[in-house]
Amino acid sequence: xxxxxxxxxxxxxxxxxxxxxxxxxxxxxxxxxxxxxxxxxxxxxxxxxxxxxxxxxxxxxxxxxxxxxxxxxxxxxxxxxxxxxxxxxxxxxxxxxxxxxxxxxxxxxxxxxxxxxxxxxxxxxxxxxxxxxxxxxxxxxxxxxxxxxxxxxxxxxxxxxxxxxxxxxxxxxxxxxxxxxxxxxxxxxxxxxxxxxxxxxxxxxxxxxxxxxxxxxxxxxxxxxxxxxxxxxxxxxxxxxxxxxxxxxxxxxxxxxxxxxxxxxxxxxxxxxxxxxxxxxxxxxxxxxxxxxxxxxxxxxxxxxxxxxxxxxxxxxxxxxxxxxxxxxxxxxxxxxxxxxxxxxxxxxxxxxxxxxxxxxxxxxxxxxxxxxxxxxxxxxxxxxxxxxxxxxxxxxxxxxxxxxxxxxxxxxxxxxxxxxxxxxxxxxxxxxxxx
Ligand SMILES: Cc1cc2nc3c(=O)[nH]c(=O)nc-3n(C[C@H](O)[C@H](O)[C@H](O)COP(=O)(O)OP(=O)(O)OC[C@H]3O[C@@H](n4cnc5c(N)ncnc54)[C@H](O)[C@@H]3O)c2cc1C
Numbered sequence: 001x002x003x004x005x006x007x008x009x010x011x012x013x014x015x016x017x018x019x020x021x022x023x024x025x026x027x028x029x030x031x032x033x034x035x036x037x038x039x040x041x042x043x044x045x046x047x048x049x050x051x052x053x054x055x056x057x058x059x060x061x062x063x064x065x066x067x068x069x070x071x072x073x074x075x076x077x078x079x080x081x082x083x084x085x086x087x088x089x090x091x092x093x094x095x096x097x098x099x100x101x102x103x104x105x106x107x108x109x110x111x112x113x114x115x116x117x118x119x120x121x122x123x124x125x126x127x128x129x130x131x132x133x134x135x136x137x138x139x140x141x142x143x144x145x146x147x148x149x150x151x152x153x154x155x156x157x158x159x160x161x162x163x164x165x166x167x168x169x170x171x172x173x174x175x176x177x178x179x180x181x182x183x184x185x186x187x188x189x190x191x192x193x194x195x196x197x198x199x200x201x202x203x204x205x206x207x208x209x210x211x212x213x214x215x216x217x218x219x220x221x222x223x224x225x226x227x228x229x230x231x232x233x234x235x236x237x238x239x240x241x242x243x244x245x246x247x248x249x250x251x252x253x254x255x256x257x258x259x260x261x262x263x264x265x266x267x268x269x270x271x272x273x274x275x276x277x278x279x280x281x282x283x284x285x286x287x288x289x290x291x292x293x294x295x296x297x298x299x300x301x302x303x304x305x306x307x308x309x310x311x312x313x314x315x316x317x318x319x320x321x322x323x324x325x326x327x328x329x330x331x332x333x334x335x336x337x338x339x340x341x342x343x344x345x346x347x348x349x350x351x352x353x354x355x356x357x358x359x360x361x362x363x364x365x366x367x368x369x370x371x372x373x374x375x376x377x378x379x380x381x382x383x384x385x386x387x388x389x390x391x392x393x394x395x396x397x398x399x400x401x402x403x404x405x406x407x408x409x410x411x412x413x414x415x416x417x418x419x420x421x422x423x424x425x426x427x428x429x430x431x432x433x434x435x436x
Contacts, residue, residue: 041066042359045127045137047117047297049073049101051080051341052143052329055348055434057110063356070111070135071104072127075171078435081201082341083427084170088178089211090218091379097170099435107436120301122322139355142303142310143329143344145169146200147295149308153193154265156288163268164286167208168200180285181212186220188284191273193228193263195291198309200330200339202235203385205289207375210240213248214378226283227254228275229261230291236375236385239407243377243416263288294331301325309333314397316354316364317347326351334369335397337389342426343371345434369397372404374423382419383407 044060046053049071057071083097104110115129120140127135148166150157156164165180167173181190190212194205209225216223233256234240244252255261260277267274272282293299293308303310303319310327312319314335317326328351329344337343350367357364372386387404389397407419 041068042138043068043136044139044141044355045135046071046141046143048143048145049078050143050145050329051434052344052348054104055345056141056143056328056352057104058108059349059352060355061108061110063352070113072113072115072117072129074116076114079170080431081170084174085208085211086376087174088181088208089214094175099431103436117297122325125324140325141351142298142325142327142331144295144297144331146292146330148290149293152291153263153288156266156290160266160268164266164288166289167287168289177287181215184284187222189224189226191226191228191281191283191286193288194230195289196230198339199292202338203373203375206234206240209252210243210377213251216251217248225252226281228263228273229254230257232256232258236383236406238409239383240377243381247378247381298331303327314391314395315366317351336399337369337397338371340371340373341430345430346370366391374419374426376420376423380420381416382423384419
């Protein structure tokens with residue numbers, strides 16, 4: 001008798017299990033080959049091949065191999081933000097966190113085009129690409145990630161980010177910041193400036209501080225980290241602070257907004273940052289993470305609200321502003337769900353199920369969502385936060401009371417070590433689920 005292993009179970013829940021849960025088992029679930037796209041089937045075009053877009057493309061084809069799915073992504077390869085802080089800690093190389101689109105093409109029959117979407121015509125149901133090509137769709141999915149609110153900090157624009165990197169989109173910016181850390185003298189100061197909410201990956205800044213601290217402890221032990229925060233608290237704060245005291249005593253100073261943490265101006269030539277209480281700080285390396293909003297392609301398509309994000313029906317993720325267009329991932333307003341790769345992956349699967357249901361004229365599933373964010377405080381010291389979310393009566397996704405939770409405050413070294421292992425396991429699984 002063949003054994004149904006844990007790995008089989010995970011695979012089952014990822015694809016077929018989810019299908020039956022949504023009542024979508026009647027469809028053909030396995031693409032016959034890379035060329036099996038049914039040319040006559042309904043057409044879905046997806047903008048952006050990150051965690052949201054790639055997962056949605058794959059799962060649309062898994063849920064219904066008769067769909068004609070085209071993914072438009074501007075880059076030939078995708079560097080994941082998850083794991084990019086580990087690169088700064090010297091624990092990974094950028095190649096280790098770089099994903100290809102080969103499996104989407106060859107295993108799942110997704111038509112992947114590397115180009116930039118420059119315009120959407122929601123009336124004609126067409127998108128225009130930078131190359132001049134036009135694609136027609138029956139449903140459009142937008143998962144373009146985030147952009148930055150340049151100008152929120154005086155002197156900080158795209159050009160300034162080549163001197164004081166943000167590294168909040170992984171890739172060349174990650175490499176630049178890592179090179180700066182390698183080049184700085186022992187005894188120097190690393191300044192990091194996290195933005196106000198909402199922004200992608202709330203635990204990302206303190207994880208970055210932790211990973212840079214690990215790098216310093218290993219290579220430049222006299223160096224310091226100064227976090228000038230535009231907020232007065234941060235994600236998993238007590239757990240991070242405890243980890244910093246244990247692993248990097250005296251190395252990291254965090255300044256909240258109300259005590260002079262809010263940066264209002266930078267001077268890249270002088271290498272200084274200036275806070276709203278009149279203080280000036282000079283770093284050897286400065287990492288500014290600007291406030292964020294949905295990218296221009298979303299606003300130019302009429303998908304954004306006054307706050308700069310895309311409101312959606314939080315069951316189907318169809319835009320409440322432009323019918324026929326679904327917005328998923330960081331660009332969307334998803335109630336209490338944080339902007340994370342885990343959420344984007346989760347939302348993408350639910351949106352794929354909703355789109356298949358809409359094409360078939362059957363009821364759209366009412367799923368719960370889940371998010372888990374692991375952070376490494378050190379290579380062998382992990383912490384996490386997790387929750388399950390369901391649609392509330394107000395149409396907003398809300399955390400279910402009592403679901404999920406935080407790592408224990410009094411966790412032992414063994415527990416922290418196990419969670420560090422889970423963090424790395426999580427990375428492998430989410431990447432395999434989204435791109436494999
Ligand atoms: C330092 C850091 C660490 C993180 N760590 C974690 C973590 O541990 N766990 C976690 O769950 N999340 C983590 N995140 C958050 C996670 O990276 C994002 O939430 C996730 O990438 C969102 O997916 P997305 O599909 O919305 O956007 P993205 O992943 O940004 O993908 C958007 C894609 O769209 C493409 N695109 C944009 N515009 C166009 C266009 N006009 N035409 C064609 N293509 C276009 C872009 O090139 C990009 O590939 C981290 C983020 C950062 C910055």
